[in-house]
Amino acid sequence: MLLLLLIAVLTAVAAFLLFKFATVVDGDLTLVSRGPPRRDRVDGKVVWITGASRGIGEVLAMQFANLGAKLILSARTKDELERVKKNILSKNPDSRVEVLPMDLSAGEESLKEVVHVAESFFSNAGVDYMIHNAAFERPKRGALEESEEGLKATLNVNVFGTITLTRLLAPYMLDRGTGHFVVMSSAAGKVPAPGQAIYSASKHALNGYFASLRSEKREKRVSVERCVELTIIAATHGLKEAWISYQVGAKRLDAAAKKGNTYSWNLIFGSKKSA
Ligand SMILES: NC(=O)c1ccc[n+]([C@@H]2O[C@H](COP(=O)([O-])OP(=O)(O)OC[C@H]3O[C@@H](n4cnc5c(N)ncnc54)[C@H](OP(=O)(O)O)[C@@H]3O)[C@@H](O)[C@H]2O)c1
Numbered sequence: 165m166l167l168l169l170l171i172a173v174l175t176a177v178a179a180f181l182l183f184k185f186a187t188v189v190d191g192d193l194t195l196v197s198r199g200p201p202r203r204d205r206v207d208g209k210v211v212w213i214t215g216a217s218r219g220i221g222e223v224l225a226m227q228f229a230n231l232g233a234k235l236i237l238s239a240r241t242k243d244e245l246e247r248v249k250k251n252i253l254s255k256n257p258d259s260r261v262e263v264l265p266m267d268l269s270a271g272e273e274s275l276k277e278v279v280h281v282a283e284s285f286f287s288n289a290g291v292d293y294m295i296h297n298a299a300f301e302r303p304k305r306g307a308l309e310e311s312e313e314g315l316k317a318t319l320n321v322n323v324f325g326t327i328t329l330t331r332l333l334a335p336y337m338l339d340r341g342t343g344h345f346v347v348m349s350s351a352a353g354k355v356p357a358p359g360q361a362i363y364s365a366s367k368h369a370l371n372g373y374f375a376s377l378r379s380e381k382r383e384k385r386v387s388v389e390r391c392v393e394l395t396i397i398a399a400t401h402g403l404k405e406a407w408i409s410y411q412v413g414a415k416r417l418d419a420a421a422k423k424g425n426t427y428s429w430n431l432i433f434g435s436k437k438s439a
Contacts, residue, residue: 207232212282212291215298217244224295226252234260234286240267268298268325279332290340294333296326297348304359315362322366327373347374
């Protein structure tokens, strides 16, 4: 009888939590279970945000400033970045904010220069958090109707620019032994997005790249966040996805170096030693 009562209570509690999750919660359970952003992780740190001239990037900049971060704001439109900076300083007069205009599609040489400048700000402090937020999104169009020009425009910014910036910045972080990439993906990077096939392809590409990078580099303590719902909370808590590829990343690299099977079950469960 007591057992039945216990089961009934637990079922009611589970049903209540499920109901709350379905109706109230606006992020995944890992994310919402972490509480508010951790100021201690970001206070005084250098946070570089691309796409900071409007939208999510602008709000991210304001919230990071509220948490005491030193900011580098990037996008193509300098006037808009100056507006965002002015707005931040009007609310947080002690904030340290640098404006660094750049075009993610400008190619490696140009991005190299931009990375060099970003690293030199705040007395050569170096970038602690790189927030890859900028993106190019075309008007909705059928997957077969997209032109080569549209394909290149999207991939140049969302994929080539973002990955190149990462390749150029990561060595500085590795030298310092610390650094954090935050990538704004999208639901379109997870599930089909009718009318947004190229944008969706670009986000899938980013997810693939950063999941692989994270898998490779975790041994060196540079954590790489890939997420759809990533927000400043996830960033400041350092959340990671619990993927098998993440768990076995280092072993996979070893297997690849030895030209072994990088998808072997042995990477997860270990292999029996032959007699
Ligand atoms: N809004 C949503 O509902 C939503 C949903 C899922 C995911 N996301 C993702 O969240 C991020 C922000 O979205 P959002 O809606 O806030 O974007 P947005 O309002 O369209 O802003 C895009 C930002 O990227 C910058 N940008 C565009 N092309 C650039 C280039 N070639 N080089 C450098 N910067 C460039 C823009 O500034 P300039 O034009 O001045 O360069 C702007 O600051 C994106 O990655 C997006 O895919 C958004």
